[in-house]
Amino acid sequence: MNAYKRDYARRMREMNPDYAEKEAERHRERYATNPWYKLSCLISAWAGHDRWVWIFKELPWKTHSLVQHTNLVQHRCESCGLPIRRNSRLIWQSIAQPDSYSCHACYMKQDPEVCMPKGYEDIRGMKALVARKKQLDELDPKASRAEGTVDGGKK
Ligand SMILES: [Zn+2]
Numbered sequence: 001m002n003a004y005k006r007d008y009a010r011r012m013r014e015m016n017p018d019y020a021e022k023e024a025e026r027h028r029e030r031y032a033t034n035p036w037y038k039l040s041c042l043i044s045a046w047a048g049h050d051r052w053v054w055i056f057k058e059l060p061w062k063t064h065s066l067v068q069h070t071n072l073v074q075h076r077c078e079s080c081g082l083p084i085r086r087n088s089r090l091i092w093q094s095i096a097q098p099d100s101y102s103c104h105a106c107y108m109k110q111d112p113e114v115c116m117p118k119g120y121e122d123i124r125g126m127k128a129l130v131a132r133k134k135q136l137d138e139l140d141p142k143a144s145r146a147e148g149t150v151d152g153g154k155k
Pocket of ligand 1: 102
């Protein structure tokens with residue numbers, strides 16, 4: 001949603017409570033019926049909270065990693081070509097080609113299997129994610145982590 005549409009949506013909500021209700025209803029319905037939308041919302045919510053940064057730092061994401069410091073450079077999305085908002089919490093950097101970035105919408109166009117970290121493909125919620133992490137850590141403390149993070153893979 002661009003800034004103009006966002007403003008418009010906010011004004012509509014203020015003037016018309018019914019509109020807000022309908023908007024929330026649309027979100028709930030999409031969330032319940034569209035698995036892609038739900039996963040996209042979940043990942044976006046995780047990225048919005050500092051206490052959940054570890055999800056992006058520690059888990060083995062497959063094709064892209066989430067950019068953590070975004071205030072300096074304006075990136076363009078490798079797929080749609082649009083500039084990605086500089087203050088966006090959702091800028092995906094290609095692991096294979098570090099010069100290449102993707103917006104969240106384009107990142108989520110991949111299979112959900114590919115969007116989620118290795119070992120977490122079927123996870124669709126925070127509780128399940130934490131439980132899976134614990135389970136994987138017990139099996140093999142290193143396998144569930146991204147390479148080159150935490151202890152640098154040495155020991
Ligand atoms: Zn894009």
